[in-house]
Amino acid sequence: MTAGAPAQLKPASDVPTLVVDSVSVAFAGIKALSDVSFTVVPGSIHAIIGPNGAGKSTAFNVLSGIYRATSGAVRFGDDNLLGLRPHRIARLGVARAFQNIALSKGQTVAENLMLGRHALTRSGFLTSGLRLPSATREALVHGARIREIADFVGLGDKLAKPAGMLSYGDQKRVEVARALACEPRLLLLDEPVAGMNAEESTYMAALIAEVRRELGISILLVEHDMGLVMGISDRVTVLDFGRLIAEGTPAEVQDDPNVVRAYLGTGEDDNGERGR
Amino acid sequence: MSSALTARLRRVRVGTACRIILVLILAVLPLYLDNALLQTGLFSMAAVVGAIGLTILTGAAGQLSLAHAFFLAVGAYSYSYYAGVKDPSGASKAHGLGMPPVLAMILAVATAGVVGLLFSPIAGRLRGIYLGVASLSLVFIGSFIYENARGLTGGFNGRPATEFDLFGFHFGQDNPPLTVLNVVFGRFERLWYLFLALAVLAYIFGVNVLRGRMGRAMQTMRDSEVAAATMGVDIRRTKAGVFALSSMYAGLAGVMVALAFTRVTPDYFILPLSISYLAMVVIGGLGSVGGAALGAVFVTALPTLLSRYSGSLPFVAEPASGGYDAGKISAALFGVAIVFIVIFEPGGLSALGTRITRRFRRSKTEGPATEPKRAMPRSGTVTRTQEDPV
Secondary structure (H helix, E strand, O other): OOOOOOOOOOOOOOOOOEEEEEEHHHHHHHEHHHEEEEOOOOOEEEEOOOOOOOOOHHHHHOOOOOOOEEEEEEEEOOEEEEOOOOHHHHHHHEEEOOOOOOOOOOHHHHHHHHHHHHHHHHOOHHHHHHHOHHHHHHHHHHHHHHHHHHOOOOHHHHOOOOOOOHHHHHHEEEEEEEHHOOOOOOOEEEEOOOOOOOOHHHHHHHHHHHHHHHHHHHEEEEOOOOHHHHOOEEEEEEOOOOOEEEOOOOHHHOOOHHHHHHHHHOOOOOOOOOOO | HHHHHHHHHHHHHHHHHHHHHHHHHHHHHHHOHHHHHHHHHHHHHOOOOOOOOHHHHHOOOOOOOHHHHHHHHHHHHHHHHHHOOOOOOOOOOOOOOOOOOHHHHHHHHHHHHHHHHHHHHHHOOOHHHHHHHHHHHHHHHHHHOOOOOOOOHHHHOOOOOOOOOOOEEEEOOOOOOOEEEEEEOHHHHHHHHHHHHHHHHHHHHHHHHHHHHHHHHHHHHHHOOOHHHOOOOOOHHHHHHHHHOOOOOOOHHHHHHHHHEEEEEHHOOOHHHHHHHHHHHHHHOOOHHHHHHHHHHHHHHHHHHHOOOOOOOOOOOOOOOOOHHHHHHHHHHHHHHHHHHHHHOOOOHHHHHHHHHHHHOOOOOOOOOOOOOOOOOOOOOOOOOOOOOO
C-alpha cells in the first residue's frame, strides 16, 4: 500500500469546465428545474441566485448526485456527473459545503476535516484496527495538511474542539474547510453566509475570494446575500420557478428586467399596484 | 500549543495506565476466584467481545441490528463444525472437519464475516431501525437451521464444542498440569487467560477502528448520510463493511461461548440474547468501546451474582422458588437502568465515567490562541489515490 506517500497533487491548472446542459428535474410531476443550462468557467466564481423555491438547492443536489435529473447532462471535463453516486462525484473533485451545517457535532474539528480526506486516503478496517504503519503514516501526512487548511480558514486553534461547541459562524467555516480538505477542483458553497452577522459574513467573503486566488479552483455559489454575490462573483445565473431567467455579469443581471420582475413582481395582478 | 499537547499526552498516559492496571487485576483474579465466579467471568468476557462489535455497528454507525444472536450462533456452530469430529458412539448426527482449534476459531470468525457480507444487499441499503427489523428475520431463520441441519448443528440437542488447545497446551483439561502459587490451573483458569487476551485484542482493535478513517466515515454516516456521501464515503460499502465487522465480533463471541459451555445448543441463540446485547451497548453508552465492555459485564454478571448472594440479599428469592428470583430481578434492573440512562445520561456508563474523571482532574489551561494564518500552499503534499478503500 502506498497510502499517504507524499506526491504531487494535480495542479490547479487542470480545473475543468463545468457544463450544465438543459437539465430538468421533476418530482412527482412537479418540475423543480426545467431546461437549465449554464457553464462554470475554470477558476471563476459563479453564483446562482433566485427567490425561494427557484430551484437553486435542487441544482446543487443534482450536481452532487443526491437527486437524479430526468433529462439533460452535466459535464465536468470529460466526465458526465449525471447518474454517478455522490461518492463517485466527490472523487472527481467536486466538494460541497452545506447550508444547514452537516458536521458531526460530537467529533472534533480535526476529525471532521479528516473526513474530507476520505477519498484521498485508503486505510480500511484492518489497517486502522491493527494500526499498520500505512495507517499511521497516512494519519500523519493528512493531519499536517488538515492543519494547513484549518490555519487558512482561521480555525487553527480550534482543531481539538468538538465541532458542536463552536459558534455558528465557526461551524460554517468548518463546513468550508471540510470541503477544501477534499482538495476540490469545483467547490459548491450552499449559502455560505446565511444566518451570519456582518463581521462573520465579511470574513467569509474574503475567505471565498482568497480560496479562488490561492487555489485557482472553480467556485459555484448559492446565496441570498446580494451584497456578497455582486461583490465577488464573476458570473451570475438567475433562476425563477425552476427556469433560467437571466445570466451574465453581476452588473448585467442587476439591470435585467426579468430579474427585477422575479424579485419584486410586476405588480400587475397585485390589486393594480405598479411594480418598480 | 505545546502545553496543550503535553496536557493531552498526560491524559492519554493516565488513561492507558488505568487500563493496564485493570488488565493486571483481571490477570491475578483466577488465583482468588472459585469456579462459579470464573465461569461468570468467562461469559462476561465473551459478551464484552460481542458487545464491542454491536456498539461499533449500532452506536458508531447508527445501524440497529437484532441479528447479533444469529451471528454468535454462526461463530459457535462453525467453530465446532471445523474443529469437531463425528461422534463415534453415534449419539449425535453432527460431523466435523477435525481441524486444529486455532484454525477453526479463525475460520469461524471469517465465516461469520462472510455470512454478514452475504446480508450486505440488505445491510448496505437500509438505515437504522429498518435494518433492525430486517435483521430480526435472521434470528428466526437461524432457529430453523439450528434444529434441522443436524449434520452441522446436531439438531435440538446441539453438539459438543471441541476444547481449545494451542501448540499442545490444552485449555479444556489439566494437560500439561500447571500450578501457579499453589492454585491448580484447571479448565476455568486456563480459559480465563485465553478470553482475557481475546477481549483485550478486541478492545484495542475496536478503539483503533473507531479512531481511524472508517470510524470517522461511519460516525458521519450516522449523523448525516448525505454529508458523508458528498465527502466521498461510499455509503453502501461502508454499511456492508461495518455489518460484516460486527458479525465477526459476534462470531468470535460465539466461539468463546461455545468454549465456555463446551457445548453448542440452539436454545441459547434466540431473540432475548440479541436484546440483551442491545441492553449492554445502551447501558454502556452507544458508540463507546469501553462502555460496551462495562455494559457487557454488568448485564452478564448481575444475574449470576444476584443469585449467588440471594441468601444474604433482601427481596431476592431462591432460584425456582416461584418468587422474584435473580433472573427476574436483574431483568427489571436492566429495564430501570436503561430508562434512567436514556433520560439522565444518554452517554451511558462511559459518559458517567468521563464525568467522574473530569471532576478529579483540575481544569486544564488553554493554550494561547494562534493567529489565523492566511497562506495555504497549493497542496503539494498529498496525492489523490484512485482505488476504492476498505
